[in-house]
Amino acid sequence: MDKKLTPAVKIEKIHKSFGQLHALNGIDLTIEQGEFFGLLGPNGAGKSTLINILAGLLKPTQGKVAIMGHDVVDNYQAARMSLGVVPQELVFDPFFNVREMLRFQAGYFGRGRENDAWVDEVIENLGLTDKAQTNMRKLSGGMKRRALIAQALVHKPPVIVLDEPTAGVDVELRQMLWAFIKKLNNDGHTIILTTHYLEEAETLCERVAMMKQGKIVALDTTSNLLSKLPGKNLRLTLGQASLPSTLLPMLKNGENGIFTLALTELNQIEFALSELRKANISVQDMQLIEADLEDVFMSLVGEKAGGEKSDVQIHLGDA
Amino acid sequence: MNLIDNLISPQWRGTYTLFKKELFRFWRVAFQTVASPVLTSLLYLLIFSHVLENHVQVYKDVPYKAFLIPGLIMMSLLQNAFANSSSSLVQSKIMGSIVFVLLTPISYAQFFIAFLAAAIIRGFLVGFSIYFVAIWFVDLSIVHPLWIFVFALLGSALLGTFGIIAGIWSDKFDQMAAFQNFVIMPLTFLSGVFYSIHSLPPFWQAVSKFNPFFYMIDGFRYGFFGQSDISPWLSFVVVLSFLLGLAWLALKMLKSGYKLRA
Ligand SMILES: Nc1ncnc2c1ncn2[C@@H]1O[C@H](COP(=O)(O)OP(=O)(O)OP(=O)(O)O)[C@@H](O)[C@H]1O
Ligand SMILES: [Mg+2]
Numbered sequence: 001m002d003k004k005l006t007p008a009v010k011i012e013k014i015h016k017s018f019g020q021l022h023a024l025n026g027i028d029l030t031i032e033q034g035e036f037f038g039l040l041g042p043n044g045a046g047k048s049t050l051i052n053i054l055a056g057l058l059k060p061t062q063g064k065v066a067i068m069g070h071d072v073v074d075n076y077q078a079a080r081m082s083l084g085v086v087p088q089e090l091v092f093d094p095f096f097n098v099r100e101m102l103r104f105q106a107g108y109f110g111r112g113r114e115n116d117a118w119v120d121e122v123i124e125n126l127g128l129t130d131k132a133q134t135n136m137r138k139l140s141g142g143m144k145r146r147a148l149i150a151q152a153l154v155h156k157p158p159v160i161v162l163d164e165p166t167a168g169v170d171v172e173l174r175q176m177l178w179a180f181i182k183k184l185n186n187d188g189h190t191i192i193l194t195t196h197y198l199e200e201a202e203t204l205c206e207r208v209a210m211m212k213q214g215k216i217v218a219l220d221t222t223s224n225l226l227s228k229l230p231g232k233n234l235r236l237t238l239g240q241a242s243l244p245s246t247l248l249p250m251l252k253n254g255e256n257g258i259f260t261l262a263l264t265e266l267n268q269i270e271f272a273l274s275e276l277r278k279a280n281i282s283v284q285d286m287q288l289i290e291a292d293l294e295d296v297f298m299s300l301v302g303e304k305a306g307g308e309k310s311d312v313q314i315h316l317g318d319a
Numbered sequence: 320m321n322l323i324d325n326l327i328s329p330q331w332r333g334t335y336t337l338f339k340k341e342l343f344r345f346w347r348v349a350f351q352t353v354a355s356p357v358l359t360s361l362l363y364l365l366i367f368s369h370v371l372e373n374h375v376q377v378y379k380d381v382p383y384k385a386f387l388i389p390g391l392i393m394m395s396l397l398q399n400a401f402a403n404s405s406s407s408l409v410q411s412k413i414m415g416s417i418v419f420v421l422l423t424p425i426s427y428a429q430f431f432i433a434f435l436a437a438a439i440i441r442g443f444l445v446g447f448s449i450y451f452v453a454i455w456f457v458d459l460s461i462v463h464p465l466w467i468f469v470f471a472l473l474g475s476a477l478l479g480t481f482g483i484i485a486g487i488w489s490d491k492f493d494q495m496a497a498f499q500n501f502v503i504m505p506l507t508f509l510s511g512v513f514y515s516i517h518s519l520p521p522f523w524q525a526v527s528k529f530n531p532f533f534y535m536i537d538g539f540r541y542g543f544f545g546q547s548d549i550s551p552w553l554s555f556v557v558v559l560s561f562l563l564g565l566a567w568l569a570l571k572m573l574k575s576g577y578k579l580r581a
Contacts, residue, residue, distance in 0.1 A: 107336030
């Protein structure tokens with residue numbers, strides 16, 4: 001078989017229960033080599049659980065996962081060689097400095113001194129050069145996050161999984177990180193990303209899966225998902241005035257006198273403007289915006305990606 | 320270390336790196352992990368030998384001071400082998416940094432070997448340090464060096480393995496400390512570090528024979544004086560059996576992913 005045909009990640013019928021809690025409920029997903037893939041979903045959807053199963057940190061209750069064709073249970077050594085995971089939790093080893101820790105990490109994967117140049121390249125690309133000799137304990141939160149990302153890359157894995165790598169990091173690192181990750185993607189590495197910043201996913205990911213309560217509710221290319229949603233958004237700046245009640249059913253959000261209305265058809269603009277005129281409200285500014293991934297997410301998942309609605313419903317047992 | 324790096328086959332480089340990291344981990348805090356147990360043992364030596372010197376004669380021709388040293392060395396060696404693997408595991412579990420090892424191709428058996436080897440080295444380092452300091456003060460013979468080595472190795476391996484089990488099982492430092500305070504301390508103190516079990520009433524002599532620490536210390540002391548409460552061969556068999564039993568349990572826990580991979 002042609003090696004290029006082996007999927008980077010093949011997930012088949014994965015279920016995971018924690019006692020009564022059915023955290024993953026039959027996940028099937030194939031990610032091809034070289035993809036930049038987004039795994040989205042509200043808090044508690046099961047993204048990290050799925051990633052931990054890929055990484056061998058959790059055992060699935062049912063189902064199979066293969067990384068680059070290697071089963072994560074039966075052939076775990078080859079599977080883990082092929083995988084680099086940035087965990088969501090900010091963990092670190094307090095005994096060592098950044099460079100020592102990265103060299104140890106590479107060593108765990110069987111890499112020797114020949115790998116040191118790559119370690120230094122990772123350090124540089126993540127803006128850690130100044131901190132390379134600093135003990136992990138003394139790094140700021142964002143710097144610890146960088147080191148955590150670096151740790152996943154030291155053995156040059158063909159498949160890289162980043163579980164919310166940009167949580168709590170500044171704009172500079174985000175840009176630096178995405179430039180580096182894009183470069184790795186161009187070099188052929190497969191990237192799997194979870195994030196709650198949907199603009200990030202929209203610009204970076206070619207394909208996304210949206211998860212909700214342990215299931216995949218949408219799986220398509222980012223552009224298909226966006227085009228499936230015919231609507232556009234109308235953003236109105238009304239100053240002090242409030243929105244006429246007839247327009248409330250269309251309201252997506254409104255704050256500081258700026259209201260965003262979701263349109264399913266363009267002639268709704270006419271309607272909106274006439275209602276405003278009737279109510280004697282003058283429009284200070286008006287914009288027509290394409291629907292974004294946030295809208296797709298809202299329509300599929302029924303809540304905001306940022307997890308404002310934090311008490312996510314949980315599917316309990318088989319009842 | 321560069322030379323060793325190149326000699327080791329890639330499949331074992333991960334194990335060797337983990338071992339090396341475990342060594343650095345305690346060496347970075349050597350004051351606490353090596354110097355402090357050495358000092359404690361020397362204080363024991365100073366106080367007990369002064370207080371008991373003229374009251375206790377365990378073996379003929381062996382002054383009490385000399386009798387005491389092998390027991391103290393073994394006691395510290397055992398405690399430190401245990402402390403190394405257990406505290407490293409509990410700490411990395413609490414910090415979460417254990418995932419860095421769990422994400423790698425290092426197998427459960429290799430994981431065991433790396434932690435065990437580091438525990439043995441820490442035990443030996445503390446044991447040797449006490450020996451080298453103690454011989455400045457006391458004349459100490461060595462009759463059978465090989466037995467000394469064998470019992471030091473088996474003892475540190477046994478306690479290193481026990482430390483791995485305790486480290487995997489414990490979720491908090493208190494739980495690990497409970498192993499130390501309620502299992503290891505009583506068993507070492509009741510094993511004949513400070514006395515020969517022949518000086519005990521028959522009932523307590525019989526009880527001592529169920530204590531694996533008694534065999535480790537008695538066999539180890541045989542290497543120094545050529546005299547012991549029981550045959551070193553018997554001690555060897557008992558200690559080895561305990562080691563194999565605990566190693567089997569530790570490997571079983573690691574293989575199943577107990578408390579490490581849910
Ligand atoms: N070790 C565990 N034991 C019990 N329940 C768990 C465990 N890990 C996760 N869960 C539960 O499984 C569900 C999925 O959690 P998971 O961490 O995968 O969500 P997520 O999609 O990564 O969320 P977030 O966006 O907040 O990171 C949650 O209800 C969570 O409470
Ligand atoms: Mg998560």
